[in-house]
Amino acid sequence: MSATSSxxxxxxxxxxxxxxxxxxxxxxxxxxxxxxxRDTLVFAAPADATVLDPHNTTxxxxxxxxxxxxxxxxxxxxxxxxVPDLAERWKVAEDQVTWTFHLREGVxxxxxxxxxxxxxxxNFARVLDPEQxxxxxxxxxxIDHVEVIDDYTVxxxxxxxxxxxxxxxxxxxxxxxxxxxxxxxxxxFGRSAEATSGTGPYRVVRWTKDFxxxxxxxxxxxxxxxxxxRVEYRPIPEAASRVIAxxxxxxxxxxxxxxxxxxxxxxxxxxxxxxxxxxxxxxFRFNHARxxxxxxxVIQAISYAIDRRAIVENLMPGxxxxxxxxxxxxxxxxxxxxxxxxxxGRARALLAEAGYPDGFSTTISTTPRYLMxxxxxxxxxxxxxxxxIEVDIxxxxxxxxxxxxxxxxxxxxxxxxxxxxxxxxTADADWGLRPIFQTHPTNENxxxxxxxxxxxxxxxxxxxxxxPDARQELYRRAQEIVYLEDPxxxxxYDNYFILGARSGVVDITLSPLGVVTFERAAFRE
Amino acid sequence: xxxALAAFGRHVARALVQVVPVLFGISLLVFLxxxxxxxxxxxxxxxxxxxxxxxxxxxxxxxxxxPLHQQFxxxxxxxxxxxxxxxxxxxxxxAQEIVERFPHTFRIxxxxxxxxxxxxxxxxxxxxxxxxxxxxxxxxxLTLVAVSTPSYxxxxxxxxxxxxxxxxxxxxxxxxxxxxxxPILTLGMQSAxxxxxxxxxxxxxxxxxxxxxxxxxxxLVEVVVxxxxxxRNTLIPIVSLIGLRFGGLLAGTVLVESVFAIPGMGRxxxxxxxxxxxxxxxxxxxxxxxxxxxxxxLVDLVYAIVDPRLRTA
Numbered sequence: 001m002s003a004t005s006s007x008x009x010x011x012x013x014x015x016x017x018x019x020x021x022x023x024x025x026x027x028x029x030x031x032x033x034x035x036x037x038r039d040t041l042v043f044a045a046p047a048d049a050t051v052l053d054p055h056n057t058t059x060x061x062x063x064x065x066x067x068x069x070x071x072x073x074x075x076x077x078x079x080x081x082x083v084p085d086l087a088e089r090w091k092v093a094e095d096q097v098t099w100t101f102h103l104r105e106g107v108x109x110x111x112x113x114x115x116x117x118x119x120x121x122x123n124f125a126r127v128l129d130p131e132q133x134x135x136x137x138x139x140x141x142x143i144d145h146v147e148v149i150d151d152y153t154v155x156x157x158x159x160x161x162x163x164x165x166x167x168x169x170x171x172x173x174x175x176x177x178x179x180x181x182x183x184x185x186x187x188x189f190g191r192s193a194e195a196t197s198g199t200g201p202y203r204v205v206r207w208t209k210d211f212x213x214x215x216x217x218x219x220x221x222x223x224x225x226x227x228x229x230r231v232e233y234r235p236i237p238e239a240a241s242r243v244i245a246x247x248x249x250x251x252x253x254x255x256x257x258x259x260x261x262x263x264x265x266x267x268x269x270x271x272x273x274x275x276x277x278x279x280x281x282x283x284f285r286f287n288h289a290r291x292x293x294x295x296x297x298v299i300q301a302i303s304y305a306i307d308r309r310a311i312v313e314n315l316m317p318g319x320x321x322x323x324x325x326x327x328x329x330x331x332x333x334x335x336x337x338x339x340x341x342x343x344x345g346r347a348r349a350l351l352a353e354a355g356y357p358d359g360f361s362t363t364i365s366t367t368p369r370y371l372m373x374x375x376x377x378x379x380x381x382x383x384x385x386x387x388x389i390e391v392d393i394x395x396x397x398x399x400x401x402x403x404x405x406x407x408x409x410x411x412x413x414x415x416x417x418x419x420x421x422x423x424x425x426t427a428d429a430d431w432g433l434r435p436i437f438q439t440h441p442t443n444e445n446x447x448x449x450x451x452x453x454x455x456x457x458x459x460x461x462x463x464x465x466x467x468p469d470a471r472q473e474l475y476r477r478a479q480e481i482v483y484l485e486d487p488x489x490x491x492x493y494d495n496y497f498i499l500g501a502r503s504g505v506v507d508i509t510l511s512p513l514g515v516v517t518f519e520r521a522a523f524r525e
Numbered sequence: 526x527x528x529a530l531a532a533f534g535r536h537v538a539r540a541l542v543q544v545v546p547v548l549f550g551i552s553l554l555v556f557l558x559x560x561x562x563x564x565x566x567x568x569x570x571x572x573x574x575x576x577x578x579x580x581x582x583x584x585x586x587x588x589x590x591x592p593l594h595q596q597f598x599x600x601x602x603x604x605x606x607x608x609x610x611x612x613x614x615x616x617x618x619x620a621q622e623i624v625e626r627f628p629h630t631f632r633i634x635x636x637x638x639x640x641x642x643x644x645x646x647x648x649x650x651x652x653x654x655x656x657x658x659x660x661x662x663x664x665x666x667l668t669l670v671a672v673s674t675p676s677y678x679x680x681x682x683x684x685x686x687x688x689x690x691x692x693x694x695x696x697x698x699x700x701x702x703x704x705x706x707x708p709i710l711t712l713g714m715q716s717a718x719x720x721x722x723x724x725x726x727x728x729x730x731x732x733x734x735x736x737x738x739x740x741x742x743x744x745l746v747e748v749v750v751x752x753x754x755x756x757r758n759t760l761i762p763i764v765s766l767i768g769l770r771f772g773g774l775l776a777g778t779v780l781v782e783s784v785f786a787i788p789g790m791g792r793x794x795x796x797x798x799x800x801x802x803x804x805x806x807x808x809x810x811x812x813x814x815x816x817x818x819x820x821x822x823l824v825d826l827v828y829a830i831v832d833p834r835l836r837t838a
Contacts, residue, residue, distance in 0.1 A: 044697075044786075050614060050615070051615075051616075058571070058572025058575065059572065130578070130582075133579060133582040133583065133586070134579075135571055135572055135575050135579055137576070137579060138575060138576040138579065187616065188616065191615065191616050191617065192617075208625070208788065209615060209617075209622065209625065209788065210626075210788040210792060210793065210796075211698075211699065211786075211788035212698075234697070234698060234786060235786065236697055236786040237783045237786070237792065238783045238784045238786070240681055240784075241680075241681070241684065241696065241697055241783075241784050241785065241786060244681070244684045244685060244688060244689055244696050245688075245696045245697045245786075247689055248684075248688040248689045248692070248696045250688070250695055250696045250697055250698070251697075397564075397799060398569070398799060399562075399563070399564030399565075399566075399569055399798075399799060399800065399801045400562070400563045400564050402564065402565075402568050402569055403563050403564045403565055403568065405568075406565055406568040406577070406580065407577040407580075442577070444576065444577050
């Protein structure tokens, strides 16, 4: 008995030592010492980048890393003016379709290859090749062909005069990647640190999915060398943790600050809060193919029933501004048409005129993917209830929500009122209005089957207009139609893009496109 | 002894064979569930500014246009060869994603379980031997608090205290052993409370048994009575609880991983659901389920060590 017992005791002891040892060893691994603090800037976003291939990126978390690694021919400055980047100058010919770019010499890619006109041609050939199926192909469909004139001159020829050509060329997806690296890595380009190569101020040295992306200054960068040597991207999905990590100094910069923490962080001496009006607006849209939303008066009534000021002050204080038009003020082509104030009397009168004196019942679909998505629907429901519109709320996850927006025919689409975050990534009226509201048989981008003959005519004319003043007039008319006369949505508010930074970090580049970059950022003691 | 060993071997073999249909069932169930939730991975992957042509080509590339039984067969035949396909979101092999993620989750789940087991047993036994006295009452209240504290709240409170106020521990991430302290504390507390309460009640029952009275009557020191005679007999239900908790912790790390920004399996699975990343979801659930089943098998074996009667059973 005694022998057995001590044997069992030994076994337990060994087991315990083994388990503790395994745990200790496994905890111990990967414990590299942190690099020198002031040489490394740590940035926490809510999610990791998906892909670092400009031709395939469709989310802002990827965009903002891509912008550190790649350059475009022309680019937006912080005021959204278009300025030279890889092209030193450019002009459009009399025919309004031939755009000539004179390229910067002495630029190399991270993989050592030379940047020249052939690289530009190869890039547009890549994104426009349907076989390769890059997600950003639709953005460049207006390009007919690209001609190499000499080593550092290239012509990009569009199929028709295209008014939004410059903002489209400044789009992150028009960034130039190394054709050699693209050929080597094929579909894997941009999916790992090794398979990513651009001409930007930083290069990727490590990418551990959902944990960190480590960028290092590119020593052969053509422009001014960035002050900070290393930039680390650390996704922190939980908003409260992101804020604590910033306050504790574990990270230097965060975005997506929750409304509940914003005012407190603004008061804190160790934290600076930076804001910029963005391209993003929050709306509710309608299935115009279903009664009663086929009657513009009903949508006008809903628009007047809503108290936007109350929504902004109570749900999103300091994070947004009440909308004043169909685009946000920072966008090209924006026309200020004014806030729409609550007017319940007018709402009831419009409902009666449309044949619904006692209101009607409907459903709002929403998703918590949008900040306060569910709360917004609840407030809308309460405010619509006051004019007799009875609302059910249907809360869906993102995947279920987009299933209704994949090019359905009206008879297959049961949605009635649905939440929508709008933000055209070219920051231009064309991309911000045309795909969304132009008549189309399915709802591939015009999710609510909006259709207005005059709008269609004006928006097509505007797309082909290259004179800035004439363009502006056409877009003003288009916005009067879609915002006021025959509303394509209820616009609630325009978002600020907001970030919090440790107060020693200066010169962070905050873009209205909803992305942050650090090519000029520095530490000030 | 040899006969007993052979019987034990047969027991293990039988259990291992039973694992196969369980895993097949899980694969089928997961496959069906992910394919019947609304939402199209190709649409999500393409992004909102894309076109139907792009979506259609992605769908073909991913094999999502094939009939369901063919898709399941592709998944199953790949899985038995160790090929779990490629993630839709990242385009990388699912097996590689899991190999990178699993160690983080395993560490915090194992750490949480060990913490819960050691703390729970110690506290539970202490409560039992001080039955109905101050220590017992205090422990009962504290364990009740531990069991009913939401781990999300606990995680943030620990972060506020140890990272923000005391500046002792890093708030987020992985990399050094210190990074794991708060996640393990968060994950282990609830289970520690459960194990403590279970230990206490089982121990109390055992302490009332005749043989304990005999041991005491023999004049054995109380420590020997409690830790040698009583505790061993208390362990069987506790071991099975610990085994179950480990499985539960392994599958339930998502909150802790999100709050502490740990790139583990839990977060990956939630992301996979949200992105309808079918291959990644199927692969990860299959791996977690396999570990869960193997843990239960291990618990069976530990029974046999703790209670020799079960070896021949």
